[in-house]
Amino acid sequence: xxxxxxxxxxxxxxxxxxxxxxxxxxxxxxxxxxxxxxxxxxxxxxxxxxxxxxxxxxxxxxxxxxxxxxxxxxxxxxxxxxxxxxxxxxxxxxxxxxxxxxxxxxxxxxxxxxxxxxxxxxxxxxxxxxxxxxxxxxxxxxxxxxxxxxxxxxxxxxxxxxxxxxxxxxxxxxxxxxxxxxxxxxxxxxxxxxxxxxxxxxxxxxxxxxxxxxxxxxxxxxxxxxxxxxxxxxxxxxxxxxxxxxxx
Amino acid sequence: xxxxxxxxxxxxxxxxxxxxxxxxxxxxxxxxxxxxxxxxxxxxxxxxxxxxxxxxxxxxxxxxxxxxxxxxxxxxxxxxxxxxxxxxxxxxxxxxxxxxxxxxxxxxxxxxxxxxxxxxxxxxxxxxxxxxxxxxxxxxxxxxxxxxxxxxxxx
Numbered sequence: 354x355x356x357x358x359x360x361x362x363x364x365x366x367x368x369x370x371x372x373x374x375x376x377x378x379x380x381x382x383x384x385x386x387x388x389x390x391x392x393x394x395x396x397x398x399x400x401x402x403x404x405x406x407x408x409x410x411x412x413x414x415x416x417x418x419x420x421x422x423x424x425x426x427x428x429x430x431x432x433x434x435x436x437x438x439x440x441x442x443x444x445x446x447x448x449x450x451x452x453x454x455x456x457x458x459x460x461x462x463x464x465x466x467x468x469x470x471x472x473x474x475x476x477x478x479x480x481x482x483x484x485x486x487x488x489x490x491x492x493x494x495x496x497x498x499x500x501x502x503x504x505x506x507x508x509x510x511x512x513x514x515x516x517x518x519x520x521x522x523x524x525x526x527x528x529x530x531x532x533x534x535x536x537x538x539x540x541x542x543x544x545x546x547x548x549x550x551x552x553x554x555x556x557x558x559x560x561x562x563x564x565x566x567x568x569x570x571x572x573x574x575x576x577x578x579x580x581x582x583x584x585x586x587x588x589x590x591x592x593x594x595x596x597x598x599x600x601x
Numbered sequence: 602x603x604x605x606x607x608x609x610x611x612x613x614x615x616x617x618x619x620x621x622x623x624x625x626x627x628x629x630x631x632x633x634x635x636x637x638x639x640x641x642x643x644x645x646x647x648x649x650x651x652x653x654x655x656x657x658x659x660x661x662x663x664x665x666x667x668x669x670x671x672x673x674x675x676x677x678x679x680x681x682x683x684x685x686x687x688x689x690x691x692x693x694x695x696x697x698x699x700x701x702x703x704x705x706x707x708x709x710x711x712x713x714x715x716x717x718x719x720x721x722x723x724x725x726x727x728x729x730x731x732x733x734x735x736x737x738x739x740x741x742x743x744x745x746x747x748x749x750x751x752x753x754x755x756x
Contacts, residue, residue: 496733
């Protein structure tokens with residue numbers, strides 16, 4: 354199923370032709386990403402790499418860059434984010450999708466960032482990225498993982514990203530790289546706020562895998578804050594988000 | 602403010618590009634009554650690389666209830682179309698007019714996704730929130746159709 358992606362532009366030129374062109378370019382950029390990274394296409398670069406039909410030395414600059422980011426992500430998260438997932442037979446399967454999602458949107462958004470006199474907001478299947486300099490901060494609600502029609506709190510976003518990882522929407526799709534099995538039930542969701550969507554996404558995914566101990570890890574990552582929801586619906590957060598946590 | 606929506610192929614799940622699957626039979630938005638509370642400045646529109654979606658409803662004062670039907674959107678499991686009811690500028694009801702029902706998996710998806718999103722639509726009133734961050738939403742056909750209905754209603 355496709356990921357719904359919406360773009361909101363606010364400012365005196367929101368309806369200008371140039372804005373049209375920029376948004377079209379944004380979407381075209383996202384469509385391009387699929388040709389390289391889709392694990393559902395046999396002819397994508399990732400698929401070729403997986404089955405040994407393409408050498409690691411010969412991958413495109415984009416894929417090479419993503420693989421480098423995946424290595425950094427694994428180190429940053431103490432292995433809780435890992436693009437090489439263990440399989441039942443003991444081998445490892447490459448799947449950088451968890452990092453590509455945020456990275457692709459963030460890179461494509463460079464075009465939006467270049468719009469003059471414009472505040473903008475991108476929502477891509479639960480990931481949020483935006484800038485609000487002229488107008489009021491964007492109001493980004495955090496979904497209640499126990500009831501997707503409700504929200505837990507609202508975070509004001511001036512410039513940066515909000516990413517949430519959890520199993521509410523798609524069932525137990527997240528695997529623990531240490532075991533190759535579905536993640537333990539220690540959290541319902543993990544939300545990370547920070548300057549980069551790529552890293553907010555990585556940290557949120559890793560936090561969901563790691564559990565409550567991830568709070569200290571995110572707190573120690575300069576510029577990033579986290580909000581965790583435990584199985585009882587209780588919320589804990591890093592210092593910067595304390596004021597936004599819902600009252601118990 | 603201007604809002605544009607498009608679903609795009611994702612590396613994380615099955616591959617469907619809604620942009621490429623627009624229905625060929627014209628299904629303009631139908632408005633049951635002529636009175637719809639319009640958004641403030643600018644209103645909204647939906648574009649997907651060239652094809653204009655629903656015709657925006659004419660802004661007017663007064664707040665009767667109106668029903669807006671979104672575009673039919675083709676998904677890999679078939680067409681999805683959503684109808685919403687707007688009263689005083691708020692969505693009061695949302696329902697799926699057409700849902701895919703060709704195979705067993707459809708029933709499984711529809712059984713879960715459609716009722717959840719109906720409620721979500723009504724609860725998540727857009728007035729004070731610009732976006733919701735949550736676990737990845739993948740019910741593309743429904744969301745896109747709802748969005749086109751919302752955009753048409755000028756919410």
